Amino acid sequence: MMPGRIIGVSLDSAGKPALRMAMQTREQHIRRDKATSNICTAQALLANMAAMYAVYHGPEGLKEIADRVHGLASVFAHGLKKLGTVDVPELSFFDTVKVKCVDAKAIADAAYKKEINLRIVDSNTFTVSFDETATLGDVDKLFEVFAGGNSVSFTAESLASEVETSIPLGLARKSPYLTHPIFNSYHTEHELLRYLHKLQAKDLSLCHSMIPLGSCTMKLNATVEMIPVTWPEFANIHPFAPTEQALGYQEMFKDLGELLCTITGFDSFSLQPNAGAAGEYAGLMVIRAYHLSRGDSRRNVCIIPVSAHGTNPASAAMCGMKIVSVGTDSKGNINIEDVRKAAEAHKNDLSALMVTYPSTHGVYEEGIDEICKIIHDNGGQVYMDGANMNAQVGLTSPGWIGADVCHLNLHKTFCIPHGGGGPGMGPIGVRKHLVPFLPSHPVVPTGGIPTPEKTQPLGTISAAPWGSALILPISYTYIAMMGSKGLTDASKIAILNANYMAKRLENHYPILFRGVNGTVAHEFIVDLRGFKQTASIEAEDVAKRLIDYGFHGPTMSWPVPGTLMIEPTESESKAELDRFCDALISIREEISEIENGKADINNNVLKGAPHPPSLLMGDAWTKPYSREYAAFPAAWLRGAKFWPTTGRVDNVYGDRNLVCTLLSVSPMAEEQAEATA
Structure with a gap:
C-alpha cells in the first residue's frame, strides 16, 4: 500500500546491475481505480537537489552545519538570559528558541525595522529559528532588538565559548548515517561537478533529440524562461514571509491567474496544487465540497471514459468516489449513449464526469458539449483533465466547452521542465459557482471564501500556500512573451x-x-x-x-x-x-x-x-x-x-528481487556476479 514509486536493482542482458522502477504494474496508469497512488509528477528534481546537498556535504559536513546552527541558537538563548529583558524557558531545542515576553508584537515590530521576521505564537510568545544562512552578525542584531535601544555589553562571538548544548544526551545520534561511498566522495566543487556531469551523460534529454512521449508534452524550456528562477528575489524567500515583503510574487500570482482565466474561460484559479495529479485531486475535492454545501452528501459516483488520462481513476478513488467506466467506439470517441445511460442510472448520486479533451486516444471528441450537458442535466459536475491542453490553447477552452473544473499542467503546456519527475504545477480553474470551495491555507489565505451559507473551502492541498511558487515565473514568462497569437500558433x-x-x-x-x-x-x-x-x-x-x-x-x-x-x-x-x-x-x-x-x-x-x-x-x-x-x-x-549505459533490463528479475537499499559499488557487483553465476 506504499504510495509513490520504488527503484530497485535488476540485471541487464549482460548480467550487469541495472537500476529500474520496480513493481510498475501497480502504478496509476495501469491499475487505474485499483492504484494505491495517483502520483504523476513526483517532484524528483527537487528531491535530487536535496540529495546532492547531502552528497556534497557528506555526513561530516552535515553534522558540522547542524552543530553551527545549534550553536547560533544556543548563543542567542544564552545572550537573552544575560540581557534579562525577556524569559527564555528551560526547554531542549535544536534550531528554534522559544521566548516569553510582555509584548511579542512590539519586539517583532522592532525586529522588522532591522529586516528580521520573528514568528509570533501569541501575544506573549514568539520563536526565533536559525539555519545555515544565519551569522553571528544576525545574532548581534537580535541582541540590539531585545536590548530595547540600550547598548549591549557583549557580542555573539564573545559568548560562543560559554554555551553548552541544549540537546539531551538521549537524543544524540550514535548510529552511522550516509555510509554509502556516494556521500563520502565528492566534497569539492570539481568533484561534484564531474559526478553530476557523469550522471547527466546517462540521460537522453531534449539536448540530444526530441522526446515523443504521448500525453506528456515534452517541449522547449527556453533559457529566457528559466532565468528568473535563479534570481534571489524569487529564490531566497520563505513561503510564509509576510505578503507585503513578497509583492512581486503577489502581482505575478494575480496576473498569472487572470491570464489562465482568459486562456481557459474560467472565473478563478488556485495556484496551490503541486502537480497534475494534485490538481485532479483538488478539482474533485472542490466538486465534493460543492455537493456537500447543497446537502448532496450521497453524490459520490464518478463517470470516467476509458479514453481519459491515466491518473483520473486513481484520483477519483483517492477522493472516495465510486467509479463507473464508459467505453469508446471504434474511432476512439466516447460512447455518448453509454454516458447517457450511466448518468441517468446514477442521477441521484452522480458527482462528476472526468474527461480528457482532446482524448488520450488523440482525437477531438465531436460530442464533448453534448456529454457535458448530459452530466449537468443529471446533477453532476464536469471535471476536464488538462493534460492535453496543448491542443486547446487559443482554439477552444474548457470553460467554453462546458467544463466546471480543469487543472492545467504548467509543466506540460506552459513549459516548466518536468522530465524525470518534476517539479510540476497543476493549478485548477473553476466556474463562478465553485469559487468559494477552492483550496485555502491556514497560514496565508489563498482562495476559497466562506459564503453566507457558511460553506467552507476544501482546505489545503499543498504545504505551501502557492505550491512550488518559484517555478511559476517560467510559465508566466512563457505566456507573457508568446501573447495570444503566439500561444494559438503553438497549438x-x-x-x-x-x-x-x-x-x-x-x-x-x-x-x-x-x-x-x-x-x-x-x-x-x-x-x-x-x-x-x-x-x-x-x-x-x-x-x-x-x-x-x-x-x-x-x-x-x-x-x-x-x-x-x-x-x-x-x-x-x-x-x-x-x-x-x-x-x-x-x-x-x-x-x-x-x-x-x-x-x-x-x-x-x-x-x-x-x-x-x-x-x-x-x-x-x-x-x-x-x-x-x-x-x-x-x-x-x-x-x-x-x-x-546498460543493455535490456530484466523486468521480471527486478520485480522478484527487490533491492531498495543501494549497496556499495564493489559489494553490489560481487553480489550480482554471484547471482548470475
Whole structure:
C-alpha cells in the first residue's frame, strides 16, 4: 500500500546491475481505480537537489552545519538570559528558541525595522529559528532588538565559548548515517561537478533529440524562461514571509491567474496544487465540497471514459468516489449513449464526469458539449483533465466547452521542465459557482471564501500556500512573451506536426484512431499489436531499439496495450520530425526482415536492443548481425551518438528481487556476479 514509486536493482542482458522502477504494474496508469497512488509528477528534481546537498556535504559536513546552527541558537538563548529583558524557558531545542515576553508584537515590530521576521505564537510568545544562512552578525542584531535601544555589553562571538548544548544526551545520534561511498566522495566543487556531469551523460534529454512521449508534452524550456528562477528575489524567500515583503510574487500570482482565466474561460484559479495529479485531486475535492454545501452528501459516483488520462481513476478513488467506466467506439470517441445511460442510472448520486479533451486516444471528441450537458442535466459536475491542453490553447477552452473544473499542467503546456519527475504545477480553474470551495491555507489565505451559507473551502492541498511558487515565473514568462497569437500558433503547429508525422508513418504502421475528418489531434497512436503474431515483436522491442537510434521511446502500451503514443509538440523542427519518422521506418524494415525470415525471430537486432558500448566492445560477439549495424543503424549517428549505459533490463528479475537499499559499488557487483553465476 506504499504510495509513490520504488527503484530497485535488476540485471541487464549482460548480467550487469541495472537500476529500474520496480513493481510498475501497480502504478496509476495501469491499475487505474485499483492504484494505491495517483502520483504523476513526483517532484524528483527537487528531491535530487536535496540529495546532492547531502552528497556534497557528506555526513561530516552535515553534522558540522547542524552543530553551527545549534550553536547560533544556543548563543542567542544564552545572550537573552544575560540581557534579562525577556524569559527564555528551560526547554531542549535544536534550531528554534522559544521566548516569553510582555509584548511579542512590539519586539517583532522592532525586529522588522532591522529586516528580521520573528514568528509570533501569541501575544506573549514568539520563536526565533536559525539555519545555515544565519551569522553571528544576525545574532548581534537580535541582541540590539531585545536590548530595547540600550547598548549591549557583549557580542555573539564573545559568548560562543560559554554555551553548552541544549540537546539531551538521549537524543544524540550514535548510529552511522550516509555510509554509502556516494556521500563520502565528492566534497569539492570539481568533484561534484564531474559526478553530476557523469550522471547527466546517462540521460537522453531534449539536448540530444526530441522526446515523443504521448500525453506528456515534452517541449522547449527556453533559457529566457528559466532565468528568473535563479534570481534571489524569487529564490531566497520563505513561503510564509509576510505578503507585503513578497509583492512581486503577489502581482505575478494575480496576473498569472487572470491570464489562465482568459486562456481557459474560467472565473478563478488556485495556484496551490503541486502537480497534475494534485490538481485532479483538488478539482474533485472542490466538486465534493460543492455537493456537500447543497446537502448532496450521497453524490459520490464518478463517470470516467476509458479514453481519459491515466491518473483520473486513481484520483477519483483517492477522493472516495465510486467509479463507473464508459467505453469508446471504434474511432476512439466516447460512447455518448453509454454516458447517457450511466448518468441517468446514477442521477441521484452522480458527482462528476472526468474527461480528457482532446482524448488520450488523440482525437477531438465531436460530442464533448453534448456529454457535458448530459452530466449537468443529471446533477453532476464536469471535471476536464488538462493534460492535453496543448491542443486547446487559443482554439477552444474548457470553460467554453462546458467544463466546471480543469487543472492545467504548467509543466506540460506552459513549459516548466518536468522530465524525470518534476517539479510540476497543476493549478485548477473553476466556474463562478465553485469559487468559494477552492483550496485555502491556514497560514496565508489563498482562495476559497466562506459564503453566507457558511460553506467552507476544501482546505489545503499543498504545504505551501502557492505550491512550488518559484517555478511559476517560467510559465508566466512563457505566456507573457508568446501573447495570444503566439500561444494559438503553438497549438496549431503542435497539431500540424502530429498530423505530418501520422501521415508519414501511415504507410508503414497502422494509426489507431482518427477524427471524423481523418486527422488526429496533437498526438497519435501507432498500433504495433499485429507484429507480435508476424514477427514476435512487441512495443517494448521497438522502444528499446529507438535508443540505438538516439531517441527516447514514446509512451508505451498506454492507453492501448501494444501501442506507442507519440506527441511531437510545436517545439520540434521538420528536420527532427523527419529524423524520428526515419528511425521508425527503418525499424519497420528491421521487422520486415524477421517477417521474411532474413533475421532470426528470437535473436535479432530488436530483441538485442539497446546495445551499450560494453557489449559492442566485448571480446565475444555472438549476434547474427554486425556490431556496426547494432550501433549505427542510421547515417546521422556517425556525427553524434547517444550511448546507452546498460543493455535490456530484466523486468521480471527486478520485480522478484527487490533491492531498495543501494549497496556499495564493489559489494553490489560481487553480489550480482554471484547471482548470475
